[in-house]
Each structure stands twice: as C-alpha cells, then as structure tokens.
Amino acid sequence: MGEFSGSEPLVGEIVGLRTFRVDDSGLLLPLYSGGVWYDGTNTATCSPPTGDHRRGPHRVPEAACECGFYAYGTREAAARNRHMRYVRAVVSCWGDVVAGTQGVRAEHARIDAIWLHPGAPSGLRRRIAGRYPSARFYADADAMLGEHPLSELSCYDRPRRVRPSSRIVAVLAFVLLLALGLVPVEQLRGTDPLWDLWIVVTAVVAAVTAWLVVGAHGAGHLAAAFVVGGLLAWLVAPLFGLSGWLLRLPLLRGLVVAAGGYLLTLRPHYFPVVRAPRERSFCGVGG
Ligand SMILES: [Zn+2]
Structure with missing residues (x-):
C-alpha cells in the first residue's frame, strides 16, 4: 500500500485535507506544480508534478502513475506538511479515487473550505475569497474541520506521533557528519577508528548520492541529490587541505540560505505568496 494509492477504486465523495501555495492574484496552487485549482x-x-510522463493514455488517477488531485486523509498525515501552517483547505474528491495510507488521489476535486494563517494580508484574503466564492472561509481551523469532517477510510495509517527524540537524533547525526568533514586528514589517517568511520560514512553518502542521481525519478530526488552531493563534497574536503574549502562552499551556501529562509518564517506576520509567473493550465494536478 502506497501513501496515496493501493486501495481499490472508491465510490462516492471522499473529504480530505490539503494545503496550497497562494499567488498574488489569490489563486491556489499545489506546492509542486503550476496547475491552479479553480472554484467549483x-x-x-x-x-x-514529478515522475514518468511517457505512459500512454490512462484513467486518472492510475495506481502506476502519480497523477490526480491529492488530499491527506487525516490531520496527522497533513500536519507533516510544513505548509499546512499557512493554508489549509478541506476538499471533496470524487470520480475515480484511489487511497493509500496517507490520503487519496482523485479524478475530480472541489475546494469546500479554506483556513488561512492570521498573518495573511487582508488584501490577499479578499482576492482569494473573490477567486473561490463557493468555498467557506474559516478563522478557526478546528471549527472548519468540525463542520467539514474528513472521511475515515480503513486504509489510512492510525495517527502516529513523531517522537521529538528522532528529530534530535537526526540533527545530532548531521552535526557529527559536518564535524567528520572538518577533521584534518593527518588526524583522520592517524586514528584507525576515525579513519574507518570516515571511509564507511563517505562510502554510504557516495552510494546515496549515486542512487539519487541514477535512480532519480523526480524533482524531489534531484533536489535531495544536490544536498547529499554537497554533504559528500564536505566529507572528502579534508583530503584536499586548504583547497578543500572550495568543496565545502556548496553546503555552506545551502546552510546559510536555509537558515535565512527559516529566520524569514519567524517574522510575526510572515505569509508566503508566490510571485513567479504561472504556467497557464486549466487542469491541475495534485502535489
Ligand atoms: Zn497519469
């Protein structure tokens, strides 16, 4: 069973939860495609948005493809998406619908209700309301879900708490990797356990990079390949002495950009708005 496929096709309307990017004209777009969702x-x-476009004509959605409108099945599944803190929408899905452990993919979808972060500018709120006259707008996300309960499907994963400890372990592991790439090469070679650790870690990161590049099927994989590739360059940097700092630049730059982006979201009235020109498309695709 996949996250958004694996079930038998479902009959009737399925209500799910999802998030959108907002453009400055008030239109809602998926996070990973330019396919605007319209009213009704x-x-x-x-x-x-990602994946293989060479498949022949088929019904939408199809188990073997990634097409269709996406919606999370539970609040907990949706909460893993960081963008949910800005935009939440209850959507009804019908037509051909397949479901997985996290939510559904559907042929038809309609936006029923919208909640926006209090930081959303009032002018933008008016434009969104103008674009989606048949959606109900809520100031309280819980009230929205109270009045638009999500469909409960047996294939959905039971709510799981993300343990904070696993996040701490991930951060510690990343910091240790960074530290390993800063040890001078003489010290690495002079300490057997450290040298063995460096070889193993570098080999694993190289293998992951290669897998992401060769086996990459979508934009997400390629982006991950850049990050892991930057980490690989960081790890091999000690072998090149002072010029190794050139190899550390991509990851350093990435860390600075990520930290800057994170600080931006901490502003009290921050609300992300897309200003890039959109591709013209009537038929949206989930994301
Ligand atoms: Zn398809």
Missing part, C-alpha cells in the same frame, strides 16, 4: 469542480489530467 476541478478535473485532473495526467501531468504529474
């Missing part, structure tokens, strides 16, 4: 019924065509 939206009908998906096969142009998945």
Whole structure:
C-alpha cells in the first residue's frame, strides 16, 4: 500500500485535507506544480508534478502513475506538511479515487473550505475569497474541520506521533557528519577508528548520492541529490587541505540560505505568496 494509492477504486465523495501555495492574484496552487485549482469542480489530467510522463493514455488517477488531485486523509498525515501552517483547505474528491495510507488521489476535486494563517494580508484574503466564492472561509481551523469532517477510510495509517527524540537524533547525526568533514586528514589517517568511520560514512553518502542521481525519478530526488552531493563534497574536503574549502562552499551556501529562509518564517506576520509567473493550465494536478 502506497501513501496515496493501493486501495481499490472508491465510490462516492471522499473529504480530505490539503494545503496550497497562494499567488498574488489569490489563486491556489499545489506546492509542486503550476496547475491552479479553480472554484467549483476541478478535473485532473495526467501531468504529474514529478515522475514518468511517457505512459500512454490512462484513467486518472492510475495506481502506476502519480497523477490526480491529492488530499491527506487525516490531520496527522497533513500536519507533516510544513505548509499546512499557512493554508489549509478541506476538499471533496470524487470520480475515480484511489487511497493509500496517507490520503487519496482523485479524478475530480472541489475546494469546500479554506483556513488561512492570521498573518495573511487582508488584501490577499479578499482576492482569494473573490477567486473561490463557493468555498467557506474559516478563522478557526478546528471549527472548519468540525463542520467539514474528513472521511475515515480503513486504509489510512492510525495517527502516529513523531517522537521529538528522532528529530534530535537526526540533527545530532548531521552535526557529527559536518564535524567528520572538518577533521584534518593527518588526524583522520592517524586514528584507525576515525579513519574507518570516515571511509564507511563517505562510502554510504557516495552510494546515496549515486542512487539519487541514477535512480532519480523526480524533482524531489534531484533536489535531495544536490544536498547529499554537497554533504559528500564536505566529507572528502579534508583530503584536499586548504583547497578543500572550495568543496565545502556548496553546503555552506545551502546552510546559510536555509537558515535565512527559516529566520524569514519567524517574522510575526510572515505569509508566503508566490510571485513567479504561472504556467497557464486549466487542469491541475495534485502535489
Ligand atoms: Zn497519469
């Protein structure tokens, strides 16, 4: 069972939860595609945000493809998406619908209700309301879900808490990797356990990078390949002495950009708005 596929096709309307990017004209877009969702019924065509476009014509959605409108099945599944802190929408899905452990993919979808972060500018709120006259707007996300309860499907994962300890372990592991790439090469070679650790870690990171590059199927994989590749360059940097700092630059730059982006979101009235020109498309695809 996949996160958004694996079930038998479902009949009837399924209500799910999802998030959108907002553009400055008030239109809602998926996070990973330019396929605008409009007021009322939206009908998906096969142009998945990532993945294989060479498949022949097929029904949308299809188990073997990534197309269709996406919606999370539970609050907990949706909460893993950081963008949910800014925009939440209850959507009804119908037509051909397949479900997985996290939510559904559907042929048709409609936005029923919208909640926006209090930091959303009032002018933008008015434009969004103008674009989606049939959606109900809520100031309270819990009230929205109270009045628009999500469909409960047996294939959804039971709510799981993300243990904070696993996040701490991940951060510690990343810091240790960074530290390993800062040890001078003489010290690495002079300490057997450290040298063995460096070889193993570097080999694993190299293998992951290679797998992401060769086996990459989508934009997400390539982006991950850049990050892991930067980490690989960081790890081999000690072998090149002072010029190794050139190899550390991509990851350093990435860390600075990520930290800057994170600080930006901490501003009290921060609300992300897309200003880039959109591709014209009537048939959106989930993301
Ligand atoms: Zn498809």
